[in-house]
Amino acid sequence: MYDYCVIGAGIVGLATALEISRLKPDAKIVVLDKEAGPATHQTGHNSGVIHSGLYYKPGSLKARLCREGAMAMKAFCIENAVPYREIGKLIVATSPVEVERMQALRRNAAENGIAAQEIGAGELRELEPNIEGLAALRIGESAIVSYRRVCEVMVGKLATAGVRIEFGSAVRAIVESGRDVAIETGKGRVTCRWLIACAGLQADRIAAIAGVALEHRIVPFRGEYFDVVRPDTATLVSHMIYPVPDPALPFLGIHLTPMIDGRLTVGPNAVLSLARESYAGNWPSLHDMAAYASFPGFWKMLRANLSSGIREARSSLFRGRYLQECRKYCPSLQLGDLKPYPPGIRAQAVSRDGALVHDFLFKRTSRSLHVLNAPSPAATSSIPIGRMIAETLGIAVSNRHGVPA
């Protein structure tokens, strides 16, 4: 019998297992993942940004945990020789409406304790000669990293600490009793005293097989990227370049991001995905589509976001449309500069009334804790999310955070 079982070797599951093993070095801990290695889903298919936390509603879990997470992630990287670079971010306004939204964003950043400097068109051109806009917000502390690399290091640290990591173990059934939790996997049965489920795109299914009553479903949103390849790629931009986001949506818009491996990507858009885990070719899964089509909240969400949905679908179907979005701030980009790059698929919780759940969402039972919504910036925030889960389960000494009831 294990003391703790964590489902999911994405960054949230691994950071949680690491925090528990740090606090309880003698505990028997196992991490189960259905894939052959860590970071196979969202964590290994993202933009690699350590966000500062300026976008999020003041007082929300996202705002607090992102701020703490950015500091914790950078400290983790320094301690474990994981390369990261603090290249800074520019959020570029290209219309008067966006200038107003950008100013609202600056006020939000101030409330969240983040230094965001407003700059004019001239200064923007001096900083980034290939970028055009009416004004921009400059956030110096935003950084880039490979979250896949972070996870590889976390796996190594867990193994050293004696934590068992079972890859290729798909969880199929969960039975919770007063004394323990029995978990059926493709490789056999695991029992534990406490279960922590961090299953990302499958979070609602794992909760459902454990008998947890849910008010929402995971709807997958595909984020398509391109690799920008042209003779001046290395000098095209020196900061991350973001558009001003639509405040109604939890997505940040198509951005230009220098990656830690030296590449430059543009993306991601946010298109309804036909499957939760289909990366190559967007092959549909009837099982996944039926799951959202049978959920009333999905149709309400679709109706409420019809125009942005159509815009995103066009950007997916027609590369010229996608390019138009990027050319608003980087006019020299050409279709021929955009080469294929692997997409990511976001796990986005949608509630019964059709609302996209913006904040992180957790649910406790007597012996389990389910992470039900951990969208961006959960990679940035993963270390304090792990700490908060440990505190909620009474493992950590202080209960400053605790998962909200």
Ligand SMILES: Cc1cc2nc3c(=O)[nH]c(=O)nc-3n(C[C@H](O)[C@H](O)[C@H](O)COP(=O)(O)OP(=O)(O)OC[C@H]3O[C@@H](n4cnc5c(N)ncnc54)[C@H](O)[C@@H]3O)c2cc1C
């Ligand atoms: C396109 C995109 C861009 C993003 N950009 C950023 C960014 O720049 N910065 C940032 O901070 N965040 C970003 N995010 C968000 C971030 O990637 C996620 O919030 C984070 O990776 C979530 O981690 P996770 O561990 O919860 O989920 P995942 O990484 O999806 O891990 C879940 C794990 O659970 C396992 N699992 C599922 N079902 C089972 C089962 N039945 N049995 C066993 N194992 C199971 C899966 O195999 C998987 O390994 C982005 C996300 C996307 C998709």
